[in-house]
Amino acid sequence: MKSYACFSDIQQDLNNGKVTVLSLVQHYLLNIERHSFLGAFLDVYREESLEAARLIDLKIQNGTAGKLAGMILGIKDVFCYKDHPVTVGSSILTGFKSLFTATAIQRLLDEDAIIIGRQNCDEFAMGSSNENSSFGPVRNAADPSKVPGGSSGGSAVAVQADMCFASIASDTGGSIRQPAAFCGAVGMKATYSRVSRNGLVAYGSSFDCIGPITRSVADAALIMEIMAGADPMDSTCSAEPVERYSKAIQGTKKYRIAYWKDVLDSDAIQPEIRQAYHHLIMKMKKAGHTVEAIDLPYFDYVLPTYYILTTSEASTNLSRYDGMHFGHRTAEAGNLEETYKRSRTEGFGPEVKRRILLGTFALSADYHDAYFTKAQKVRRLIQNSALDVFKQYDFLLMPTTPGTAFPLGTKTKNPLEMYFADIFTVWANLAGVPAISVPYGKDVSGMPIGLQIHAGHFREMDMFDCAAMIETASLELQTP
Numbered sequence: 042m043k044s045y046a047c048f049s050d051i052q053q054d055l056n057n058g059k060v061t062v063l064s065l066v067q068h069y070l071l072n073i074e075r076h077s078f079l080g081a082f083l084d085v086y087r088e089e090s091l092e093a094a095r096l097i098d099l100k101i102q103n104g105t106a107g108k109l110a111g112m113i114l115g116i117k118d119v120f121c122y123k124d125h126p127v128t129v130g131s132s133i134l135t136g137f138k139s140l141f142t143a144t145a146i147q148r149l150l151d152e153d154a155i156i157i158g159r160q161n162c163d164e165f166a167m168g169s170s171n172e173n174s175s176f177g178p179v180r181n182a183a184d185p186s187k188v189p190g191g192s193s194g195g196s197a198v199a200v201q202a203d204m205c206f207a208s209i210a211s212d213t214g215g216s217i218r219q220p221a222a223f224c225g226a227v228g229m230k231a232t233y234s235r236v237s238r239n240g241l242v243a244y245g246s247s248f249d250c251i252g253p254i255t256r257s258v259a260d261a262a263l264i265m266e267i268m269a270g271a272d273p274m275d276s277t278c279s280a281e282p283v284e285r286y287s288k289a290i291q292g293t294k295k296y297r298i299a300y301w302k303d304v305l306d307s308d309a310i311q312p313e314i315r316q317a318y319h320h321l322i323m324k325m326k327k328a329g330h331t332v333e334a335i336d337l338p339y340f341d342y343v344l345p346t347y348y349i350l351t352t353s354e355a356s357t358n359l360s361r362y363d364g365m366h367f368g369h370r371t372a373e374a375g376n377l378e379e380t381y382k383r384s385r386t387e388g389f390g391p392e393v394k395r396r397i398l399l400g401t402f403a404l405s406a407d408y409h410d411a412y413f414t415k416a417q418k419v420r421r422l423i424q425n426s427a428l429d430v431f432k433q434y435d436f437l438l439m440p441t442t443p444g445t446a447f448p449l450g451t452k453t454k455n456p457l458e459m460y461f462a463d464i465f466t467v468w469a470n471l472a473g474v475p476a477i478s479v480p481y482g483k484d485v486s487g488m489p490i491g492l493q494i495h496a497g498h499f500r501e502m503d504m505f506d507c508a509a510m511i512e513t514a515s516l517e518l519q520t521p
Contacts, residue, residue: 042068044203047257051111051206055101062094062101062111062155065206069113069157073204080179081195081204083118084126085158093155100153107153108267115160115205117196120146121240122156129242130164130174130192133388134368143240144275145251145268146209152267157205161195164390165359166216166244168192169462172453173392180449181224183488187446190220190462196254197224207264208254213245214347215441215466217252218478222441222491225480227512228254229261232498233473234279236265237272243358245351246277248470258479258512262286262505269501281499289505295329296507298494299434302334311444313484318440321481321492324514325438333434338426340468342419344460347467348396349403349416355393356400362388395456420471427472431497436507439465441478441491465493475501477508481515 042064045051054060073085090113100106116122119129121139128134142150150156163173171179171194179194181187182202189198196208197220210217212230221228230250238249253264266286272278300322304310310318326332364370364384371383389397403412430437443464452459469476478493492511496504 045206048112048206048260048263055111062097063091065111065113066090066094066155066157069203069205072202073158076182076202076204078180079182079185079198079202080161080177081198081202082115082158083128083161083176083195086125086156090155090157097153097155107151108263109149109152109154112154113157113206114149114154115158115196115199115208116146116156117193117208117210118159118162119166119211119242120209121242122146122159125159127159127242128175129166130162130176131388131390131393132175132369133362133385135388137368141240144237144272146240148267149209149264160193160199160208163192163194164393165242165355166192166211166213167355167392167396169215169219169459170447170449170452171195171220172449173390175390178449181446181488183225184446184486187448187488188223190223190446192216193220193254197221197226197228200224200226200254200256207256207260209264210252210254211241212250212252212470213248213351214470215463217254218441218466218476218491218493219462221254221478222480222493223446223489225489226254226256227258227261227477227479227508228252228491229265229477230469230475231265231269231501232279232475233470234277235269235281235475235499235501237270237275237278239272239274245354246358247354248351250470258477258505258509259287259290261477262289265501279499284502286501286505289502290509291506292510292513294503294506295331296435296503297331297333297433298325298436298438298507299333299335299430300438301337303336304440309443310440311484313482314440314442314444314490317481317490317492318438321438321511321514325510328510335430335434337468339419339423343423343468343471344464346416346419346423347463347471348399348460349412350420352396352400353403353413354400356397356404359393359397364388392456423468423471424473427474431474431500435496435500435503437495439493439495441465441493445484445486445488445490469495474498475504477504479508479511479515481511
């Protein structure tokens with residue numbers, strides 16, 4: 042069976058009787074088996090997905106199938122899916138099964154999407170390389186000696202290697218966009234509050250966003266259209282009406298686009314990425330868009346602000362994993378206090394422990410004002426500066442990452458070097474604005490490059506339109 046690049050092609054072949062949903066599921070199951078060495082899936086719902094495919098094939102015959110009939114999805118191991126395990130890549134949740142299904146996932150199921158399995162990720166979504174999982178690293182399908190990015194590495198690789206049509210993942214500081222860039226996929230996060238977080242295991246509650254990893258901008262728009270919208274189970278979820286994102290791609294508008302001029306002169310950015318960035322800037326200018334260079338104030342404070350605030354929120358969110366209520370409980374403790382200490386020591390991995398300790402320190406009575414409070418003030422300045430940018434421009438164009446996928450094990454010993462991989466993605470999460478990464482060529486070793494655009498709050502409709510233009514421009518870009 043051929044590898045489909047766009048869901049509309051699948052729908053056309055289903056309607057013409059060239060394929061069935063059952064044959065699609067069988068195709069992806071075979072690819073999962075063939076590429077098991079990549080470590081992308083933790084669980085494969087073989088029998089469930091085959092049975093669901095048979096039922097949806099009948100719906101198609103009867104004319105009652107939903108909008109996503111024929112879409113085979115994988116879900117990152119951070120979503121609750123009723124009666125299925127969720128471990129968030131951690132030993133602390135060993136043996137736990139979800140009691141309900143996350144709102145975003147249920148909305149996809151209601152439109153006859155099929156969940157084929159649960160995908161590997163960095164433990165509690167804390168990482169930029171998918172090397173922090175308690176169940177082993179994920180490998181990049183383009184070069185298995187290299188990382189896929191994180192924390193949604195399994196989700197990105199599953200799409201990259203055609204193990205599912207699309208993946209649903211989470212983005213706290215770039216965890217969708219960064220692996221999408223490393224794996225040559227489209228990765229998108231919406232405005233904070235656009236998609237319900239009900240059923241998403243929390244890392245940083247004021248940062249966490251849900252979004253798709255796909256092969257095309259059009260499919261990201263379709264999936265987001267279905268997932269987005271108000272939810273009474275999430276009080277932080279916006280009631281802003283959801284636009285028809287799937288109708289966004291027109292290619293007729295002319296936009297005002299800003300770009301960060303310092304990127305073009307920075308030696309810290311891989312040369313091929315600078316070249317791709319410059320190529321796109323020139324391409325958009327030639328297409329008639331207004332493209333202007335700007336400075337981004339407070340950008341030097343983006344990473345420290347992000348890590349102070351997210352680790353603080355993680356310290357609070359992860360306090361519920363105590364070995365008493367669910368998941369792993371030590372077998373060696375002799376009293377209550379020792380049960381807490383041993384269970385958490387055994388259940389959490391090194392990176393999660395590091396971030397819990399950092400967050401607990403930042404929230405401590407002696408340092409709360411010096412770190413957490415100050416970081417919140419800086420976040421407000423960053424948010425205000427983002428508002429200023431989007432008063433003048435429709436979009437902000439930036440690279441998704443400073444470099445392409447790096448070899449496994451090269452940055453695990455230096456957390457600061459690993460954190461730098463998030464330098465271009467965390468800004469959107471701090472500001473709460475939508476952003477999308479689109480593949481844009483490859484480097485000299487054949488590894489994918491991703492470029493991203495940011496838009497103002499709830500400007501997803503126009504963002505998808507512009508992203509589709511970038512997608513078209515990328516087809517004309519020759520590999521360096």
